[in-house]
Amino acid sequence: MHFPSSTSPSTAGRPTLIKRVVVAGITVALGLALAGCTDSAPEPKPTPTATAQAEAGVTDITDTPGSGEGLVGALADAEVKTCKLEGDHWEVAGSVTNSSDAAASYRIYVSLLTEGGDTRSLTQVDVESIDAGASADWQTSVTVDDKDLDCVLRVERYAS
Incomplete structure (x- = not known):
């Protein structure tokens, strides 16, 4: 073999x-x-999409925020004393105290925002020359009848 x-x-x-x-x-x-x-990966959950467009908000400004020459951010100088819905409009009022060493003017931009951060209104309030250390009251009325809005300020100070 x-x-x-x-x-x-x-x-x-x-x-x-x-x-x-x-x-x-x-x-x-x-x-x-x-x-x-x-194991197979869990299926992603769909994200809800908006089915209706929010109604456009009110914009009543003459100067674009941040556009002024020589502006200083001065949020700490202003306070909101009233922010409430009165029928079909919001009444917003407060005061501003000039914390600088010289006379100054202020541009206060009042935003009315939804809980989700959508702007329903942007309104400009000008406060003319305030002496150093002095205070002045300001107010505005905005025709927006949305409920549960927050008042948020942007405050700009300018040398007078």
């Missing part, structure tokens, strides 16, 4: 080929097994 040796020409590459086939089979089987065990 004749047994071919592993080095005979007819069987020379067979052990390597068998190893490759076995390794490939194991790799495919392992890949399939792991794919079957993988």
Whole structure:
């Protein structure tokens, strides 16, 4: 009986080929097994989209905020004393105290904002020259009948 040796020409590459086939089979089987065990990612939840456009707000300004020459931000100089809905309009009033060392004028921008931060109104109130350390009252009325709005100020001080 004749047994071919592993080095005979007819069987020379067979052990390597068998190893490759076995390794490939194991790799495919392992890949399939792991794919079957993988949890699928949770489906994303849809984000609600707006179905109605909000009514346009009121804008009553003559000067673009931040456009004045030599302005100084002065939010700490102003306060809101009244911010309330009166029928179909908002009454907003407060005072401003000149914290600078010289006479100054103020531009107060009053925004009425929804809880979500949407601007329903932007109104400019000008307070002319106030002496250093002195105070002045300001007020505005805005025809917006939305409820539950917040009054937010932007205050700019200018040398008189």
